[in-house]
Amino acid sequence: MSMSPKIKDFPPEDEDIHIEELTEKDAQEISKLLALVWPQADHIPRAWRQKRVLTPDQVISEMKKGFHYFGARFDNHLAGFYKTLLTPEGLLGEHQTVHPDYRHRGLVRAMYRQFVRYAEQIGASANLCNILVEHETMRTLVESFGFNPHGNPYEQAPGMLVQLYKRPITLPA
Secondary structure (H helix, E strand, C coil), X not given: CCCCCCHHHCCCCCCCCCCEECCHHHHHHHHHHHHHHHHHCCCCCHHHHHHHCCCHHHHHXXXXXXXXXXXXXXXXXXXXXXXXXXXXXXXXXXXXXXXXXXXXXXXXXXXXXXXXXXXXHHCCCEEEEEEECCCHHHHHHHHHCCCEECCCCEEEECCEEEEEEEEECCCCC
């Protein structure tokens, strides 16, 4: 079994992108971003996209149930975010959402870097995320952070084949 790469071995960090934990006061902005982005994600089945659009109350409810939202702001606007949930298998990251005006600026890479750091900070055993099987760019990105396929691809929703990726956390002795 190979060791996970150290943070210094990850893709370069963009000093201008700061990922912060979002709070209940950000729920309205999170909800607006979801409503903007997910209906346009034509590569994902409609029923799944519709479930991704949450109201502010649903976002707050998830936060109270243990989900942690992390995001970045550009020009004082929420440019993108993702959410995590600590499970017995590790820290699950999902729901990555980036405003169309802020794509291709390194935000996704910065969120994955922070996702790995957060898992290490809280003592999670691994990072976990699902990637669409046909999404070559995302697969390449997560692999650059030491994620590897875990198990077999499966249908997360009808017509949506995903691969679970896992990155074991190497905690200091």
